[in-house]
Every structure is written in C-alpha cells, then in structure tokens.
Amino acid sequence: MASVLGTSSTAILASRSLVSPSSKLTIPSISVNPGQSSGRKFYGGIRIQGRPQFHVAATNVATEINSVEQAQKLANKESQRPVYPFAAIVGQDEMKLCLLLNVIDPKIGGVMIMGDRGTGKSTAVRSLVDLLPEIKVVYGDPYNSDPVDPESMGIEVREKVTNGEELTIAMAKINMVDLPLGATEDRVCGTIDIEKALTEGVKAFEPGLLAKANRGILYVDEVNLLDDHLVDVLLDSAASGWNTVEREGISISHPARFILIGSGNPEEGELRPQLLDRFGMHAQVGTVRDAELRVKIVEERARFDKNPKEFRDSYQEEQDKLQQQIASARSSLSSVQIDHDLKVKISKVCAELNVDGLRGDIVTNRAAKALAALKGRDKVTAEDIATVIPNCLRHRLRKDPLESIDSGVLVSEKFYEVFS
DSSP, rough: HHHSOOOOOOHHHHHOOOOOOOOOEETTTOOHHHHHHHOBBBOOOEEEESSSOOOOOOOOOOOOOOOOOOOOOOHHHHSSSSOOGGGGSSSSSHHHHHHHHHOOGGGGGEEEEEEOTSSSEEEEHGGGGGOOOEEEETTOOTOOSSOOGGGGGHHHHHHHHHOOOOOEEEEOOEEEEEETOOHHHHHHHEEHHHHHHHSSOOOOEEEEEHHTTSSSEEEEEEGSSSSHHHHHHHHHHHHEOOOOOOOOTTEEEOOOOOEEEEEEOGOOOOHHHHHTOOOOOEEEOOOOOOOOHHHHHHHHHHHHHHHHHHHHHHHHHHHHHHEEEEEEHHHHHHGOOHHHHHHHHHHHHHHHTTTTTTHHHHHHHHHHHHHHTTTTBOOOHHHHHHHHHHHHHGGGSOOOOOOOOOOHHHHHHHHHHHHH
C-alpha cells in the first residue's frame, strides 16, 4: 500500500483499480446470524396517525442475538464466502485511496467509481470489508445506534438516554450492506407487518437495508441502472440522514447515516446530477494496458481461485498493517490541521472552476485531512490537496459536450495555477 500513500497527483490521475461485502456484528463471545435478522419484528418509536380502532402496543426495540462459543463464531467466519484481500489488488491506486479515505472519515460522503467493465470495481469495494474497524453501538439495537451521538440514535435509544436509563454498549464491525438493483422500496426502507397488526393488535416495524446500513457502508453496484424511485429514496436519506417510513397510517423515523459507495460503467448511462453530487469523491478506473501488470493480475486471481484460504493467509500481514494504519488515522484525524491560506486556495480553485454549491470545498478539506492522517502527519500539505482535489471536484464541474479533456485534468491544471 506504499504506492497509495506516496502517490503524486499526476500518478493518481493516471492510475486505475478494484472490492466485496458481508459483515456482521462482532461482540466478544457473541455471534450474530445475519440470515435470521430479516424475520425479526421491532417495536417502538411509532407515532400513530389516525385509525384509533387499532390497539397499539409499543415496547423497546430489541433484536435476538444468539450466544455461542468462540469456536463456533470462528467456524461461521470461515464458512463465509472468501473475500479477495484489499492488499492483493494490483494497481488502481486512485480508487483504493478514495475508499480508504472514506473509511477514515465517513463524513467525506462516499465515493463513486466509474470505469470499464472487468476492472475490479466491485471486487475492490467488497474487499474493503476486512479492513473496516469496530465502532461502539447500543447492544441489541437494529439501527447500530451511537451511544454518544444523538444524531445517530434511534428513537427508543434516545428516549432511554432522556429517561436516564443505562445503555448496554458493545463493539461491532462497521457494516457493509449491498443494495441490489432489483430491491423493492419496502425492503430498502422497511415495512409494516400488517398481519401482526390485524391478529395481535400490534403495529410492528421490520427495518430495511437503510436501517442496517446506518453508521456503515451502503454499496450499490451498477448504480447508474438503479430505478428512479430507489434513487429518490437514497437522495432523501443521504440529504437528511434519516429514513421516514409512511405505511398504513403510522410514521416511523430512524437514523440512516451511511457512506454511499457506487460503481458503474459510463457506457451504460449517466447518473442523475443530484445523485452524483451526493458522492463525496469520484474515482475513474481504466483497463490496465501494461502487459506485465496484466499477467500479474491474472496469476494472482488464479492463485485465489485455486486456494482462497492460502491466498488470504499470504496477505494477512499486509492486511493487518493496513488495518492498524486505518485505526491510527481515525484516532488522530481530529488533531490534523489545515492552514487558513490553504483553505482559501481550495475555495479559490472551486470558485474559478464554477463549482456549484460548497460541497466541493468541504469535501476537499476533509479528504486532505484524512490523507494527512493516513500518512501519519498532523498538518495538511499542498501535496495532500493536489492528490485528492481531482477526485473531489471532477464530478461537480458543469458538463460541456464539446470538451474532450478529462475533467480531472482540468481540476489539476487549475490547482497548479492557483497554488503556484
């Protein structure tokens, strides 16, 4: 990963790259069965609108978590589908860097990866799951509520805090949720169990993928092919950080703050501008042209397919080092400083490129700080900004159908003009 940390802005623009999901709650001596969670019904946090003839019972939100021995937990982990190691991905430094920066600072706002088919976009995203750190969550809460931050708490957890009740805190790995193209709106947002309401007089809410993705990563492969009504749902949740479900006369809201990662092939269609703007960074991925590098990629993939466990073990040391580096960067991020003069120059670049809004300024500042933290420094340099600014601004420029120059190159040219 030295190439990722030391890459110059020119190399970043010239490079191209790879990802894989599946994560589960990891509590000491406790194992969670993700396959069973879909059938759970969660109660509480329900505001009733009309229909007084229904008797409604509201109780605290809870999930069933089965306690098993540590050996069983490890056995379950080994039985999962093997994931290609992030450290084994050859090239594609630009994409790998964008993914790492978003793990370090989730407030960057996600990354959109566009490139040719077969360039390892989804492989790279899904391989990120091994590097995701652990976070503090309220035990048994289906929304991964933060025990400290009220903005990331579910309604029930917030009520407990207000009433002075003690919260049970557990450590859980950041969740990565796949949003399939064929998903229904009910599955994404969550839905009401009408049968339970009619038979038991209880209105039960079954959380959807947005609830599961809270404080985690929501990955949409072929995002440019996503149905418009699901795009609207994502836009609403990404803008507010909350998901509101209106079903059968009741209204339920829960936090839905997630890192949005999308990938797609530009030949299959463009993204709606308002959704594209919601991605903090934009990575461009191209087909590797160097013959030696292509052979290396083919050989590595063949090794993985032949014996996934042995291949993963061979990269375990590099994976551990990278994971420690990410954890260190996350802990030191708050102490990283950026000079006022550099902030002014960033905003000047955005203004001269006619970037709409201020998201470009904010994301560039955040990404530069995250890169400095990843490199182990407490101060942002102009080189850090040069590395990240093309990825933060290229998708925010106004499209000119007659322009043949890549928008990332235009951003770099303007950067060197202003910072010189």
